[in-house]
Amino acid sequence: MEAQSTLQVFVNGDFVPAQQAFLHISDLAIQRGYGVFDFFKADKHKPLFLNDYLERFYNSASLMYLPVPYTKDELRQILQKLISLNNLEESGVKMILTGGYSENGFDPAAPNLIIQQQPLVLPSKEKVKKGISIITHEYLRDLPIVKSINYTTGIRLLHHMREQNAEEVLYFNSGIITEFPRCNFFIVTEDNTLVTPAHNILKGITRKNVMALAAKKYKVVERDITLQEVKQAKETFLTSTTKRILPIVKIDGEVIGTGKPGPITLELLQDLMALEQEVLAETVR
Numbered sequence: 529m530e531a532q533s534t535l536q537v538f539v540n541g542d543f544v545p546a547q548q549a550f551l552h553i554s555d556l557a558i559q560r561g562y563g564v565f566d567f568f569k570a571d572k573h574k575p576l577f578l579n580d581y582l583e584r585f586y587n588s589a590s591l592m593y594l595p596v597p598y599t600k601d602e603l604r605q606i607l608q609k610l611i612s613l614n615n616l617e618e619s620g621v622k623m624i625l626t627g628g629y630s631e632n633g634f635d636p637a638a639p640n641l642i643i644q645q646q647p648l649v650l651p652s653k654e655k656v657k658k659g660i661s662i663i664t665h666e667y668l669r670d671l672p673i674v675k676s677i678n679y680t681t682g683i684r685l686l687h688h689m690r691e692q693n694a695e696e697v698l699y700f701n702s703g704i705i706t707e708f709p710r711c712n713f714f715i716v717t718e719d720n721t722l723v724t725p726a727h728n729i730l731k732g733i734t735r736k737n738v739m740a741l742a743a744k745k746y747k748v749v750e751r752d753i754t755l756q757e758v759k760q761a762k763e764t765f766l767t768s769t770t771k772r773i774l775p776i777v778k779i780d781g782e783v784i785g786t787g788k789p790g791p792i793t794l795e796l797l798q799d800l801m802a803l804e805q806e807v808l809a810e811t812v813r
């Protein structure tokens with residue numbers, strides 16, 4: 529928090545220091561947890577895969593009937609200005625669009641737009657080398673295709689997760705795997721096919737990039753995956769903007785594959801990092 533308090537934040541048209549960035553208590557985000565957001569990485573002051581994140585942000589907003597008060601081009605300029613002002617080498621940028629200052633605590637009003645930039649914390653090399661343990665939990669998000677600000681179940685489960693020495697919780701619905709609170713899921717089957725859930729998920733930008741990279745070398749399929757199938761997979765991993773690709777070696781106490789991060793998982797992580805560098809080199813600041 530200390531370090532972040534000196535950073536500039538965009539709030540409804542103004543760039544202000546984080547200590548002076550406030551919304552009123554009547555906002556529907558506070559009253560009812562109503563709002564959407566998106567989050568992308570910026571490296572050497574350049575946003576990565578920004579088109580995809582903007583597309584998803586405007587789509588989430590539209591599905592929640594929240595008009596974004598700027599065009600995509602205007603928003604791009606605001607983002608670039610914030611990134612220049614804060615001058616962080618590697619960062620995460622979060623755009624939050626709330627339900628607005630509601631008169632009666634239920635009807636949406638003109639949305640408030642906040643944009644925050646934060647230093648980026650990536651998984652350590654040791655974590656990638658070792659892989660992580662996860663647990664599963666039956667739950668289906670409301671409107672999975674929307675990147676909502678409501679993470680109630682994921683946050684409530686943190687306590688249970690830590691008691692089990694797990695690092696993430698994988699949701700399933702009627703025996704079918706969906707996603708993590710903040711990440712997507714992949715398995716590698718015996719015949720080296722990459723499979724990722726097709727339904728009831730947020731379509732991650734990292735998921736999309738990993739599917740495209742994997743398709744150059746392996747068969748890639750989007751389909752239902754059962755809980756049983758997961759436990760027989762050769763390799764499993766998760767994907768997200770901040771975590772890139774993180775190998776999973778234990779699920780509900782059962783060892784997956786060899787119990788070590790798999791070669792295809794690690795190869796795809798290298799491919800993803802190389803793609804990021806390629807895109808950065810092509811992006812004009």
Ligand SMILES: Cc1ncc(COP(=O)(O)O)c(C=O)c1O
Pocket residue numbers: 675707708709710711712729730731732733734735767768769770
């Ligand atoms: C529910 C959910 N699934 C998946 C993801 C991963 O998406 P991305 O790769 O775009 O970060 C996120 C990101 O926060 C998420 O909230």
